Amino acid sequence: MSRLSTRALVAVLLLVAGVSHGSRAASGAPPKFKSGVFDPPRAAPAFELAGSNGSPLKLTQFLGKVVILQFGFTYCPKICPVTLTNVTQAFELLGKESADVQLIFVTVDPARDTPERLREYLSFFNPNFLGATGPEEKLQAVNDEYGVVATKASSPDKQLRYEVHHTSSIYLIDRAGMLRVMVPFGKEPKAIVHDLKLLLEK
């Protein structure tokens, strides 16, 4: 190799060494919540639907509690059972504090999810979980307010006839009724508990 190219190589290596030595770690504070946070938060869109407990269910009646809002359907084969299992485990991890948390499961399949069917399904996970249903137009308005997508699709299971592809995230609403957090599908119970505890702080 010629003297010139040897010098070039040495110069490049020195440059690499210099840059490496002078580099620094990334800056920035770690996130407080483990899920997605809205900033600034907005008031959670209000709704009044038929509750699985046989009474009208108004979102505003839960002011003072932290609300977990889930959109799904009882015949959901994959998404809803996983999310409800994670939330059930989160409730168990919370212990006594879970008394200040209310899960509301808003159906995206009102044709099949009657209040009775919702009660039966949800009580399998936690008897305190509440379902909500209503006329299709009313539910669609709620979906639109939250940005929830729900579309009917054919089901590989002929007995089910159809399934509903729907938003898989859940929403956390704080004690003051503000929509604060969106928890992506699959978030583990400990992470959900972490965020619930932050919202439960008075």
Place this chain on the structure above:
Amino acid sequence: MTFPRPLRTLLGASAAVVLGGVLWAAFTPVVFDSHEELFEIPKGTWARRRAGAKIEILPQEIRLVVDMRNILVLRNLDDVPQIFGPTLIMPGQSFRLPFEKAAEYQFECSAHLSGQMTVVVDEPLTSPWARLRWRARRAAKKVLHA
């Protein structure tokens, strides 16, 4: 076969520069100015879309890095609510989604034709090979979008 001396010098120098570039890319730590990867919907986007303009703001795939570039921030600067990535974002509102584990995440996203958005979160860029791959991918992306 022997090359003339000026050509040998040129080839040697070129090889040194390439080698230096590869070594730099592999051994220099990747530095991010913040943990956040920000995407914004500019003001007027809704009106422009309504007028027929095809505007893509979010790429089909977003790449992040655990502990380094691990927060996806979506900000709506438009005057109307927007379905942006996996959620509905009000005018002036931001959505900040942190990732703690390296994995491939799929989100529903009505802004994409496929209805899906993928966020790939890589392991921290601690090995030379990981840094080299990250930089090569970034460079390729810049070239493709130039």
